[in-house]
Amino acid sequence: MNEVIQSLLSHRSVRSYQNKPVDEEELNQIIQAVQASPNWINGQQYSIIAVKDPERKNNLAQLCGGQKHIEEAPVFLIFCADFYRTYLASQMENKSMDAIFDIDTLIVGTTDVGIALGTAVAAAESLGLGTVPIGGIRRNALEVIKELNLPPYVIPVSGLCVGHPAQVPDQKPRLPKEAVYHEEIYQQEMLPLLEQYNDVYKKYLEERAQNNRAGTWTEMVATFFSKSYYHGVSDMLKQQKFPGGEK
Known part of the structure; x- marks a missing residue:
């Protein structure tokens, strides 16, 4: 197993950081890695603030629901789906940008952000x-x-705290491979896999070093998706001229 795979398999979500800045050269390397990542038509439909x-x-910690680790992390990166540069290119070339009203455009932007975010996580963790x-x-x-002074055609999708860990949490167990990896066709019979994972997840929650509690994975996910979590997203899309807005 090479160092890249080892680093990826060691991932933890860190919510406690040392009072120590991130080296600017390391931050630059993270951004360079992101810029090298794949994206749709080389349109590079993302920006990072x-x-x-x-x-x-x-201010952002409060807007995100009072998440103290945003304040504690020396760098908070905001990943945005960005078609403002596409808008400027369309103006420069005297072409319409009708595709912005197609829901697939939103999928493209969020996909590019997801790839960029995942690349940033991998790059940052490779640097310790x-x-x-x-x-x-x-x-x-x-x-x-x-x-953040975002122009039209730009929406915030995800933030990312980056810093030197003060505490390294226990690693969450993942779903069985058979629940997420399918060959040829989607295998829909997975209730036994979810029941198996519930047992593993329940044990993890009860035995982890911090914030231990009772519960199962299906209970957590079902509760989370039983109602809308963030309100106002459709208003954001309309204001920023994304699908769901008006021409």
Whole structure:
């Protein structure tokens, strides 16, 4: 097993950071790795905003639901789906940008962000840094857009805390391979796999060193998706001229 695979298999979500800055050269290497990642038509439909200012990090931490690790991390990266450059290119070439109203455009942008985010996590962890993605950046998306001065055709999708870990948490067990990997066709009969995973997950929650509690994976996921979690996302899409808005 090579070092890259070993690093990927060692992933943990880090929510506690040392009071120590991230080296600018290491941050530059992370961004360079992201820019080398694949994306749709080489359109590079993402942007990354690095926030280091303590006051702005505090504001964003509150907008994300009071997540203290955003304040604690020396660098908070916000990954955005970005078609503003596409808009400028269309203006330069005197072409319409009708595809922005197709829902597939939103899929393209969020896919590019997902690849970029995953690459940033892998790059940061290869340097010995800790990370945790922050979906809460969408909790108060309109306020985040204002805080970050985002132009039309740009939406915040995920944040990423980056820093030197103060604590390394236990590693969460993942679903059985058979539940996520299929050959030729999707294998729909997976209730036994979920029941098996519930047992493993329940034991992990009860025995982990910090924040131990009772529960199962299916209980957690079903509860989370029993109602809408972030409100105002459709308003964000409309304001930023994404699918769901008006021509």
